[in-house]
Structures are given as C-alpha cells and as structure tokens.
Amino acid sequence: MEQKLKTDFDKFISMSNFSNQEIKLKKEALDNFLKNGFPSRKLENWKFSDIKQIIQKNIGELTFYNDYNIKNEINDEIFIKEIEHNKIVIVNGKVERLSFEYEESNKINLTTLENFNQNPNDDNSLLSLNNSFSNKIHNILVKKNYSFKKPLIIYQITNEKVSNTNINFQLKFELEENSSIKIINLSDDNSEKNFINNLFNFNLGKNAILKNYKIDKKSNTNIKYDYSSINQKENSISETFIFSSGSDYKKNEVSCNLEGQYSSAFINGIHLLSKNKHHEIRTNTNHLYENTKSYQLIKSVIDDSSKSVYQGKIYVDSKAQKTDGYQLSKAVLLNEQAEFNAKPELEIYADDVKCSHGSASGSLDEDSIFYLMSRGLDKKTAKELLINGFLLDVVEKITDEEIKKLLKNMIGLN
Amino acid sequence: MRDKQIEDLKDYKYGFSTDIESFKAPKGLNEEVIRFISNVKKEPDWLLQWRLKAFERLKVIKEPDWQKPKYPKIDYQDLYYYSAPKSFKEKPKNLEDLDPKLLETYKKLGIPLQEQKRLNGIAVDAVFDSVSVATTFKDTLTEKGIIFCSISEAIQKHPDLVKKYLGSVIPITDHFFATLNSAVFTDGSFVYIPPNVKCPMELSTYFRINASDTGQFERTLIIADKGSYVSYLEGCTAPMRDENQLHAANVELIALEDAEIKYSTVQNWYPGDKDGKGGIYNFVTKRGLCKGTNSKISWTQVETGSAITWKYPSCILKGDNSIGEFYSIAITNNHQKADTGTKMIHLGKNTKSKIISKGISAGKSDMTYRGLVDISKNASNSTNYTQCDSLLMGNKCGAHTVPYIKNKNSNSNIAHEATTSKISEDQLHYCQQRGLNQEEAVGLIVNGFCKEVLQQLPMEFAVEAQKLVGISLEGSVG
DSSP states (O other), X not given: OHHHHHHHHHHHHHHSOOOHHHHHHHHHHHHHHHHHOSXXXXXXXXXXXXXXXXXXXXXXXXXXXXXXXXXXXXXXXXXXXXXXOEEEEEETTEEEEEEOTTSOGGGEEEEEESOOOXXXXXXXXXXXXXXXXXXXXXXXEEOTTOBOXXXXXXXXXXXXXXXXXEEEEXXXXXXXXXXXXXXXXXXXXXXXXXXXXXXXXXXXXXXXXXXXXXXXXXOEEEEEEEEEEEEEOTTOEEEEEEEEOSEEEEEEEEEXXXXXXXXXXXXXXXXXXXXXXEEEEEEEEEEOSTTOEEEEEEEEEEXXXXXXXXXXXXXXXXXXXXXXEEEEEEEEXXXXXXXXXXXXXXXXXXXXXXXXXXXXXXXXXXHHHHHHHHTTOOHHXXXXXXXXXHHHHHHTTOOOHHHHHHHHHHHTOO | OHHHHHHHHHSOTTOOOOOOOEEEOOSSOSHHHHHHHHHHTTOOHHHHHHHHHHHHHHHHSOOOOOSSSOOOOOOGGGSBOOEEEGGGSSOOSSGGGSOHHHHHHHHHHTOOXXXXXXXXXXXXXXXXXXXXXXXXXXXXHHHHTOEEEEHHHHHHHOHHHHHHHTTSSSOTTSOHHHHHHXXXXXXXXXXEEOTTOBOSSOEEEEEEOOXXXXXXXXXXXEEEOTTOEEXXXXXXXXXXXXXXXXXXXXXXXXXXXXXEEEEEEEEEOOOOOTTSOSOEEEOOEEEEEEOSTTOEEEEEEEEOOXXXXXXXXXXXXXXXXXXXXXXXXXXXXXXXXXXXXXXEEEOSTTOEEEEEEEEEEETTOEEEEEEEEEEOTTOTTOXXXXXXXXXXXXXXXXXXXXEEEEEOOTTOEEEEEEEEEOOOHHHHHHHHHTTOOHHHHHHHHHHHHHHHHHTTSOHHHHHHHHHHHHHHTTTOOO
C-alpha cells in the first residue's frame, strides 16, 4: 500500500497546481499517514469499528489518485424543490458549483485555503490522509452580523466514474460575530465501493449560530468517514443532526470545543440500519470554559445483522465550572443477529457540574405492541408505529421548522 | 502545638510495622525463586510445573498500560517474592503459641484473635505476610464438612479440589498481573462448601502486608458446591512505608448449581502521605464464575485505601438463570488514584446482572469507573441494570466514567445511568442549620449517597465501613 500511496501522491501533485506551501504541507500530511496507516481496532476510538479491516474486506486495493480535472455534468433534477436554497455541489470530491444566489455577495467571502491545520492527533490518521489528498480547500466566511436568508444545501454526489477509490474532501466555514447559517448536507451516491473521507471545520465567533443537518439515506456500498470539528466562542450555539442509514459503513464523528462562556452544543442522531450495515456515531464535547452546555440524543433501530455503535465523551476541564452536560443513547434491536455497542464516557475535572448519561438497549416493548394490537392494528403496523414514535423524538429536536418539515418527508417519519 | 497534635491524629491510624525478623527468598524473579517457593511450601510437582508454565508465559506478555492512573515502572527483579516470619517455620498449633509481638499487631488493628474467637463468631484466617497465622473456629466448620484453610494447606490436604479448580476462572494465560500471581503466589485462603450446606458464619480473612519490599501475591479460591451458600469477608490494612508496594492477588470464585457466593471487601491499605509519596499499588484480579444454573455471585467492595487501586471484580454468567451483582464504593483523597469497576459477561439464558457503583473523589485524586456489560448471542432474556454515580469534592480532583456496553441479543435489555455532581449547597445548609458542623454534614450526606452499597455489607462490616467513609474524607472540605 505504501508504494501505491507514494506513486498516487506524486501523480496527484503533478496533475494539480498547488502552491509550494500547499505541497509542503501535503507531503508532511502524507508522511504522517504513512507512519500510522489506517486506524485499526487497537486504537481505543476504533475499537468497535476497525476501518482498516473493513476497507480490506469490502474494497481491497484502494486507488488514492483522483482526477480533479474531469468536468462532471450536474443533473438539475436532483436538487430539492420544496425550499429555496443556496447550493454547493460536490461531485467525486470536487466542488463543481458554488452558488449563493439568495445572499448578499458582499457579506460572504469565498476563498481557498493556502494553509491548513495539520492533524494534531495520531489516533486519527484519516485526517492526515484527507489533508494530503484533498483538492483545494474552500473557505466560506460569513461576515459580522449577517444571517443567511436561505439554507445552504451541500450536495455530495458520487457517480459511476469512480470505484475502489479513496475520495477526500474538506470544507471550512468561518462564522464571524452575530452571524448564522443553516446547512443541509445531502449524500447522493451512485457509485460503489469507494472510501469517502470528509472533513468539515467550523469556527463560530461570538453569538454565532450554526445549524447543521447531515442526511445519508440513499443505499450504497461505499465506506464513509465524516468528521466535523466545531470550535465555539462565547454565547455561540451549534446544532448538529445526523441521519445515518444509506451507506454500508459510516462513521460520523463530531467534535465540539466549547471555548467561550454560555456557548452550547446540541448533537442529535439517528441510526436506521438493516442488512449488514455498520454505522457509528462518535461525539466528543469538550467543555473548556465556565457555564457551557451540551446535549446529545442518539437513537438506533437495528434490523437484520446490522451493527450500531455509539461512543460519546463529555470532557469537563477544571476551568469549566457550572457545566451542564447530558447524553442519552437508546437502541432497539429487531433481529437476533443485530448488535449494539455503546461507550458513553464522562471525564470530569471540575466539581460544580451537572453531568449525566444514560444508555439503554433492548427489544420493542411487548406490552406496547399488545396494546396497539388490541386496538385493531396488525403486528407489523404496531411495530412500525412504535419505531416511528421512537425515532420521531429525535427529529422533533430540530429547531428550524421549515427544515424539520422537509427532513420528515425526506426520511419518511411522520 | 495544637496543629501538630492534629497532624499526628490525622496520620494513618494503622501505620506501624512489627520488627519480626523475616525469612526471605532471594530478591528477583526467576526460575530458581519459583522453585524455592514451591520447595519451601512442599508442593507437589504438578503445581511447580503449573507455576513454571505461568512464568514462561510471563516472559512473553507485556505489562498493560491502558489504565488511567500511571505509575513508575516496577522493577520486578528488585522485589522479594517470599518472606515468612522466622518463628513460623514450625507452625503453631493454637493461638497461645503465637509470637506475642504478632498478637500485639493484631490488637492495634482492632482484631484481637482470642476476643474475636469468643465473641464474634467469625472464623479468622489471618495472613501475616505470606504464611497463614492461625485459623480459628475450625471445629464448627469441620462438623459441616466446610473446608476453610490456607491455600498451602489445601494443596497438601485436598489436592484434587485444588487441581480441579485452580486457574479455572483466571487461567495462567490471562493478563500480566494474574499470570505473575500464578507463577509466584505464596499463600491465601481456600474455601470449599459441600453440597446443600449453608455456611453458618461469615468467613473472614484479614490481610496484612508487612516486610519491606515484599509484593504480596495472594491466591484465594472459593468453591460453593451445589445448593450451598457462603459469605466471605476480606479486609485489609497495611503499615506505613515509603516505597510503593505492589499487591497483585488473584481471587477465583466458583458457584455450581443453585449455589450462592457473597464476597465483601473493605480495603484500607496505606494510601501514601499527603503529597502522594508511598502507598500500595492494588492490582488485584477478582473473577467469579457462575458455573451452574441458578447460581449467584455478588461482589461488594468499599475501597478507601491504596495509592492506586486498579481492579475489576467480574462475573461470568455461564449457567442459565444465573445472577451477578456488583456493589462498590470507591473513595479517593489527596493523591490517590483509582480505576475500578466490573465486568458482567452474560453467556447463559435468563441471566441477570446489577451494577451499583458510587465514586467519591476529593483532594487531588482521580477516580475512574470502567465497566463492561457484554450480552452474547445466546444469552436471551438477559437483563442488566447499571448505575454509577460520582461525587466531586473540590476542583482539583477528577471523576470519570467509562462504561462499555455490548448487546448482541435482541431479547435482552441493558439500562445504564450515570451522574456526576457535587454535594448541593442546599443539603449542606440544611444540615448545618440543624447544628451539625460542616464536616459532620458532609459525612452524613456522603453516607446517604453510599447507603445503597453499605446496606449490602454484612453487619460487622457495615458499621466499620461507615466509619471508614467518614475517616477517608477528613480534611477534604472547607
């Protein structure tokens, strides 16, 4: 694999026009990845989902070279018609269209990054891989006191031109003081057996609001890793919603740093899994300052021989007095072969805090099914109704009414 | 002047050491030392081979390093692996034959043997360093067919039982410290309860670490045969020392059909001084196997001592309908560190487990609850309930919860809850208003916090443990 990585990297660099600074950083990132390789179960964070093995088993040999010179056609039919929105269209890891038609253009600054942060942690070599092979990184800066008028939908499309390929994509958002944005991230996969590695960076200034909804519904055989890093200043709010169902393997990782006081982070997620899908959500909320708040609600419905994993950590620094942290994960197992693993973790160094977590897993409640059947429903409908109610709880946490309605229809929960 | 008196009082109550000349094996860990131990204890050849096999394994495996509390590297070649008070070369037949100095030591500890024998109705198998001192109440137990003796004695007198069960729950191929224990264990307790016998009294061993630089490697084996019941108490104190002392014991419990074992521990080993110097490393492997159907094993622990406590008393629920329970209070103060919890491995059908863990950290200490609940594919209709609460006192300490939950069976239910908080100002205010001073108020609230676990302890222990909880937190508020 090492040889393949090196030759693909040389080819990639020669076919693109990166600056010397970028090439230098990309080389460093590659060296770091070569040193560590793909993460395996030996690392605590990958204990329940050994991505090294999963890639070997499902894809085998990966190609790391991805030709960003190809122009991809975009079929306008895929766009959501129910709501007016701004678009970023990404095809096979390449940004094909950036349109902010509903916004004031002088309030948004679009640039590409020359300098990007190197991956600080050895535990997650995938960030290094992303840094070394991703195309030009777009930076979207929302200026002070500006709120997006319409949501931004990021269409992440893959087409049949790629297979057995590693696609790396990276995007950065900077929200200045008092600004706000709503983002829907939609996956639309028409390719098979690729390893897709996404990295999103968000920096939230004072009083900024980020609402981020991530939807992965369309069934496909790709293996995906999606990392969101959110840094929050004073009084900022971040809301993340994850619907994870379509891909064969997916790990969503959200890391929030609450750096300013009164900042808060909400992460809610749904796993709706069947066949032999294997999905994981990992949340990392770091309370680094006084009076910060975080909330996580993760629910899983697991059928056939699928597997759902939730790893959640609340970290409270000794400075972060008066922290309020809550975390709840629930899972319903519908089949003998289904599996649920959880590791809800608390690491606390301050005494004046209120932190708790709960985790429950089991079958659907027989009494509830009996009750519904005695009211005339057949067993299948009764079960569906219960599952619907179980998951709706999470969807109801979405604070934007328009988007909530859209997503309810999209997911099929009513 | 007064300050000094208070300092003196605060010093470790059980911090003294008796100067009985020790009879030691040469320093270091090698085949000769193991042969020496085996030879001194007049062990049969199979056991020597067993020890050597463990030692071979030990050369290959590495010391684990994933735990939260880190400690300086231990030089295993710099330890004594066997020491016995000299006057014990010939074992005394009864209490009167004991070294008077030794009896004095126990008196200071608060367990005068003679008194206990007469008043308490508890049979005591006291371990002073590595050799069993005296075993009381043997007659009553013998009448019922109960075997309660040191493991060395059991190896001589009941080799079949020992051979059958030793290492059946903790195999010699287990982790580093368990394997180390298998290679060099010196003494410990052995209990066998025959079928359909309810042990009429609480069995108790008082552990004691003496002789400088001696890692104590206890081995305890408890077998409850079909339909039997036993309650076993373990309590520990250790003398004050500057060097860190390693304690790597193995405890194996086996419950056959319809049998029940209740194992309670009060651990108050020397935690090191206020600056974190000295103190015991408590790296103990405790594991119970619910082998038969309807069997039950319950662990109760009150952990207040040791510089580092690193242990996970576990239950393997192999028999159908078997039950595993874990009740724990862990208190850390000053520079103490604890990484403790349990593992509940559900293998049989209709198995149940319950985990109640209460952690209190004060001073500059660090406490971690780490647990595993694993329900396997075949364990249908199994349930687990876990509750772990942590209490923080001061902003220099840490409290962490790391539960691992694995559910592979759709008919089984797992529920887990955890909270972390501090003592509420309202509660403190209420108590102080009623005339309690701050320390008493804290003591009262903490006792309430721990009550669920304290209730599980046998009477004799419950009172002592309650006091211990108070003593451990002295000086941590205000």
